[in-house]
Amino acid sequence: MADTCVIFDLDGTLVDSEILCNQAFVDLLPELGETAEQLMRRYRGIKLDLTLADLEKQLGRSLPETFEATYRERVAQLFDERLQPVPGAAAMLESLDRPRCIASSGPPQKIAHSLKVSGLASHFGPNIYSSYVVGIWKPEPGLFLHAARDMGFPPDRCIVVEDSDVGVQAAKAAGMTVLRYDPHSEVKSDERSIVFSEMSRLAGLIDSLAAG
Numbered sequence: 425m426a427d428t429c430v431i432f433d434l435d436g437t438l439v440d441s442e443i444l445c446n447q448a449f450v451d452l453l454p455e456l457g458e459t460a461e462q463l464m465r466r467y468r469g470i471k472l473d474l475t476l477a478d479l480e481k482q483l484g485r486s487l488p489e490t491f492e493a494t495y496r497e498r499v500a501q502l503f504d505e506r507l508q509p510v511p512g513a514a515a516m517l518e519s520l521d522r523p524r525c526i527a528s529s530g531p532p533q534k535i536a537h538s539l540k541v542s543g544l545a546s547h548f549g550p551n552i553y554s555s556y557v558v559g560i561w562k563p564e565p566g567l568f569l570h571a572a573r574d575m576g577f578p579p580d581r582c583i584v585v586e587d588s589d590v591g592v593q594a595a596k597a598a599g600m601t602v603l604r605y606d607p608h609s610e611v612k613s614d615e616r617s618i619v620f621s622e623m624s625r626l627a628g629l630i631d632s633l634a635a636g
Contacts, residue, residue, distance in 0.1 A: 427581060427634065428522055428523075428577075428581050428582070428583060428630070428633075428634040429522065429523045429524065429525070429572065429575050429576075429577040429581060429582045429583070430520065430522050430523070430524040430525075430582075430583050430584075430585060430630060431524070431525055431526075431527050431568055431571050431572065431575075431582055431583070431584045431585070431595075431600070432524060432525070432526050432527070432584075432585045433526075433527065433528060433584070433585060433586045433587060433588070433591050434526050434528040434530065434535060434538060434539075435469075435528065435529075435530060435538070435587075436468060436469075436510075436587040436588065436605075437510070437585055437586060437587045437605050438509060438510060438513045438517075438526075438542070438544060439507060439508070439509055439510065439513075439538050439539075439542045439544070440507070440508050440509070440510050441503065441507055441538055442464050442468060443460050443461065443464055444460075444499065444502040444503060444506060444507060445464075445499055445502075446460040446461075446463040446464045446467065447460040447502060448495055448498040448499045448502060449463055449479065449495070450463070451498055452491070452494060452495060452498060453479065453483065455483065456479070456482060456483070466478075468587070468588045468589075469529070469562060469587070469588025469589060469590040469591050470590065471529060471555075471561045471562075472492070476491070476492065496534070499534070500534075500537060503537055503538060503541050504541060507538060507541045507542055508542060509542045509543065509544055510605070510607070510623060511607075511622075511623060512622060512623030512624045513542075513544065513623050514543065514544065515623070515624070516623045516624065516626050516627055517544065517547040518547075519627050520626075520627050520630070522630065522634075523551075523575060523577070524547070524548065524551065525548060525551035525552065525553060525571050525575055526539075526548050526551065526552045526553060527553045527567050527568055527570075527571040527584075528552075528553070528554055528555070529554075529555040529561055529562055529567070530554060530555075530556070531554060531556040532552070532554045532556060532557060535552055535554055536552070539552075551575065553567060553570060553571040553574070555567050558570050562588075562590040562591050562593070562594035563589075563590040563591075563593035563594045563597065564594060564597070565594050565595070565597035565598035565599075567594065568582070568584060568594055568595055568598040568600060569598050572598070572600070579598050579599040579600050580599060580600070582598075582600045582601070583600065583601045583602075583603060583630055583633055583634070584598075584600045584601070584602050584603070585602075585603050585604075585605060585626065586602060586603075586604055586605070586617070587604065587605045587606065592604055592616050592617050593616075595617075596616050596617075601618075601633055602616060602617035602618070603617065603618050603619075603620060603626065603629055603630070603633075604617040604618065604619045604620070605620060605621075605623070605626075606619045606620070606621055607621050607622075608621075609621050618633075
């Protein structure tokens with residue numbers, strides 16, 4: 425069962441954090457006039473500095489130099505108050521008998537906070553990879569390739585679990601198989617990824633792919 429490594433995205437894939445990250449924008453920038461759900465659809469998986477640049481364009485002004493720090497503080501507060509694992513994630517990880525790691529575009533402290541608050545930290549131990557450490561962001565494949573190399577697996581023996589377009593692009597560019605978590609059935613399976621909507625199905629899908 426150890427012949428395949430499972431590389432998980434974190435935000436929106438294992439923890440229900442995307443809505444909270446965008447709620448922080450709504451809280452701090454009410455003049456945007458948009459809901460957290462609208463912002464989430466626009467910015468899912470997008471690097472923060474690109475998101476902030478687009479927000480400045482929407483607002484027609486520059487954000488304060490201190491905005492990123494203020495934003496991250498607000499996100500941390502929301503995580504402490506409301507962050508939960510996505511439905512079925514904890515049980516899925518308990519049943520998954522394969523090497524696994526996290527490969528996230530978030531900074532290390534945010535990843536650690538998310539895993540601690542959600543109760544998922546024990547499932548990954550030190551196997552955590554951050555774009556902020558590697559210096560490569562999705563949709564570039566480098567983060568996934570670095571994680572695979574460090575875990576001791578070739579790309580074709582890695583299965584990536586993602587929820588965003590940029591994450592799927594990165595995994596495919598890395599030559600890895602992609603399973604896309606889509607709880608609201610908004611996208612369809614195609615040549616880039618196999619789409620699933622319930623975490624209870626994931627371990628079985630991984631076993632089927634690994635056997636093939």
